[in-house]
Amino acid sequence: MKVLRFLFYLLMPVLLFAGLYTGMRIWYVILIAQILLVLAILGLNQWTVRTFSYTQTLDETEAVKGSETALHLSIRNEKPFPLSMMQVDVELAAPSENRKISFSLLPFAGKEFDFKVVMPYRGVYPVGITTMRITDIFGLLPMRFDMRKLHYYRQPELTVYPRAEAPSSLYADVADEKLFGERFLHNAESGSSISGARAYRPGDPLKQIHWKKSAAHGELFVKQYEQPIRENLILLVDNCAHGAAGEEALTRADTVCEAAACITLHCLSRNRSAILRALCDTRGVHSGEEALNMTDFEKIRRWLALLPFTGEPRKGDLPTEGSYGMSSLILVTDDYTPELEAALAQAESSFGAVTLVLVGNGERDTGLIPTIRLPLGCDVAAELAALD
Helix, strand or coil: HHHHHHHHHHHHHHHHHHHHHHHHHHHHHHHHHHHHHHHHHHHHHHHHHHHHHEEEEEEECEEEECEEEEEEEEEEEEECCCCCCEEEEEEEEHHHCEEEEEECCCEEEEEEEEEEEEEEEEEEEEEEEEEEEEEEECCCEEEEHHHHHHHCCCCCCEEEEECCCCCCCCCCCCCCCCCCCHHHHEEECCCCCCEEEECCCCCCHHHHHHHHHHHHHHEEEEEEEEEEECCEEEECCCCCCCCCCHHHHHEEEHHHHHHHHHHHHHHHHCCCCEEEECCCCCCCCCCCEEEHHHHHHHHHHHHHHHHCCCCCCCCCCCCCCCCCCCEEEEEEEECCCCHHHHHHHHHHHHEEEEEEEEEEECCCCCCCCCCEEECCCCCHHHHHCCCC
C-alpha cells in the first residue's frame, strides 16, 4: 500500500511536466482524473467520519479483580452510500488485551462485535473505541481519527475493585486481640465488670446505684464499669509512581491495594476500626477513608479502586492524623525509600505497633521494623495466611 501510494503521488508531477513539455491533452486528462479521485476519496472519508453511528455497552460497570465481563460494540451505516474501509482500535481493561478490528460497511448495514473483558488489575478503566483509521481500497489517502478528542465522546468506564479476603492469621504486630489488660480499659456507664463508683448525678438510672457504697458514705453513688478501648489501625497506602509504567505499574498498584484491602478486612472482622490514608496526590479522590465496622468496607474498597498511583514520593511527616486509643500503624509500599524509612522511624514512637508491608523490592533490609514481604502480583490473602 505504501509503495502504491508513493508511486501514485509521484506520478502527478510527472504528468504535469509531461503535459507542459509536450502540450498533449492526454497527460492533463490523466492528472485531472487523479486529482478527482483524491477529492472523491477525501469526501468519502469525511462522509464516513460524520455519518457512521455506534453503540458500546458493558454488561457490568463495576466488578472485582479476577472476574470477567463483556463489551458489546455495534457500528452501523444508516445512509444509502457505502463507507470507507475502517480499522478500529478497541481499548479493554488490560493493555495486552486491546484489539483491532477491520471492516467496511455497505448502505444500511452494520457490524456487531462482542469482546470478553478480563480484569487482572484493580482500577478505573475507560473501554471501547479509541482511534479509527479510515482508508480506501488502494490506501491512497489514509486518515487517522481519534474519537477521544471529540468533546461529546465518552468511553464506558469499568471500575475494578481490589480482591479482598481476610487472612486467617497475621503477625502479632498486625493482629493482636489481647486488648483486655489494664492498659486498654476505660471507665464506662455500662458493662459486665465493675471498676468502681462515682457520685450520683440527676438522671442516673436507679439500677446502677451502688447501694453498699452509698450506705457506707451516707450519699448516693453509682457503679462504674470497665470496657476495653477499641484499637485503631492507621493504614498508609503508598500511591506514588516510583518510576513504574505500563503493566508493571498496574501490577504494583494492584498488589498494594489488595494488601490494604485484605488487612483492612482482617482488622474490621476483629472489631477494630481502620483509617486509610494515601501518601501522594490523589487527583480529586479523597485523601483517605475511615471504616468503623464491616458495613464500611465497600466504601474502603471503592476508594482503593479509584486511588491513582501517580506523583512523586512523599517528603516530611506521615499523614497519621485521626489516630486515637491504642493505635497501630501499617505502611504498605512497593518502594521503601530512605525518605519513607526516616518518616516511619520518626512516627514509630507514637504507636503501639508499627509494621511495614513491602510489595516486591527483593530482600531489601528494613532494619528492626517488623516487615511483611509480598511478591508482585501474588494472592495477598494466601501469602498473609501462610505467615508463621
